[in-house]
Amino acid sequence: MPAKVSDDITGYFPLGELQNLAGIDKQDGKWGGGVEGAALAENWIRRSYQLWTQWTGYLVEYSLEPANQ
Known part of the structure; x- marks a missing residue:
C-alpha cells in the first residue's frame, strides 16, 4: 500500500x-492520464508558453552571431 x-x-x-x-x-x-492528464498538460502549457516563446526567440536571435557560438 x-x-x-x-x-x-x-x-x-x-x-x-x-x-x-x-x-x-x-x-x-x-x-494524470486520460482526461485528467490532458487537463494538467493544457494548464502547464498555458502557464509556461510565454517563457518558452521568450527562450526560443533568444536562442534564434543570439545563436546566429558567430561571437556567441
Missing part, C-alpha cells in the same frame, strides 16, 4: 502517494 504524504504539501504536482516499484521505495505515483 502506498505511503500517504501530508495534505499540507501543495503545488502543481504534489506528492500525494509514494509507492515501491521493483524494490525501489518512495517513488511518486503516476499522475
